[in-house]
Amino acid sequence: MNAPTPHRSSLALRRIALFEGLGDACLDRIAAECDWRHVDARTPLFTRASEGGEVYFLCSGRVRITTYSATGREVTFRDSEAGEHFGDLSAIDGQPRSADVVTLEPSVLASLSAPAFMAMLEREPLVATRMMRNLTALVRRLTERVIELSTLGVQTRLHAELLRLAHTAGVQGDNTARIDPAPAHAALASKISTNREQVTREISALTKRGLLRKEGLHTLVVTDVQALANLVAEVRGD
Template structure:
């Protein structure tokens, strides 16, 4: 469904923060705006498209599937983030699938418009470089975890990452709604049964607790200590 172009909505995109209103107005007019239902693919791996998307509202998952059909999830995107910049920069096909998790509004900017933006707004170019550097570090850490840690330790590391993203208060973090066991399995390249076994063990040890639809990390320091021990940081 087509939407009215809105520079006000673009003010909430972190990449575009503090750009002049006139610049945002021009970007809003150049973007294509869409409202997309939950569970809808927005991008497909190997698709030969190079638009950059600004996530105005909703939630997305960056994922892909192996030849056998096994899902591998890279990360979830929240309101105010952007995606699609890798293909816009190098002109090559998409490297992953992107699927909506909630009803979502996106604004998409064509490749030439995005490259023009980088050339004319140094602060935007710097933010893109910083985000790409952070992504390389994140993926490097993940490769190391997948290569060196057992399933138990990978579950601990992923829960700690989710806890820090959700926010830690008084040594606790609330994941609401709780990630499903299948979602956690796709994040750490294992199966749902192994995740279930490790979560049950953490609940017995008092590290995790259920609270309605939420999962509470009841002892973040203990969880961080478990992760640090196997990574050699203790």
């Protein structure tokens, strides 16, 4: 069940990376054009092939961008954190959604209709340029994923995904990275196209080798990021 609608706030939009550097007047206008919602955890926002071109800005919370095969197998593309946006592909090309999106925790979302989003890009060249760079980065990430799924075994695909998570979390001066919260084994499996049991075995093997360490129920520490990178590079032939 959705909580009461949050107040429109240009301050909340300052957390959105796409809007970094915009002045108060610009943010005030965007905030006034947005629809605002506070959404409970595990709430679907839209599904693959559904109509609608709203672009969502995640002011707080976390969502998962995923889809399902004909047999019901989940394939996860990524988890989006506060400060990110999603839904822009349908706004740009007018086509149905290409994935499902569901909240992972209580989230505050602002959304712009497709016409309002396109008009904003036209009047804000800084945001338009940033959008092009974001889309370029998305193509590069998807290309890398396709190459991994086509050429690497499950073990190396998991190593590569853990390495991405480590760099996203931030590598510390002692060459460690703290992934918090760490994805569930089933979620990792859906990202690298395997099953939960294989992920569990490989994580156990990395833990025995001393490259991973569990902290509590939700935290995974990569104890040697460079060693993990070397494992991936060795198989890729980098």
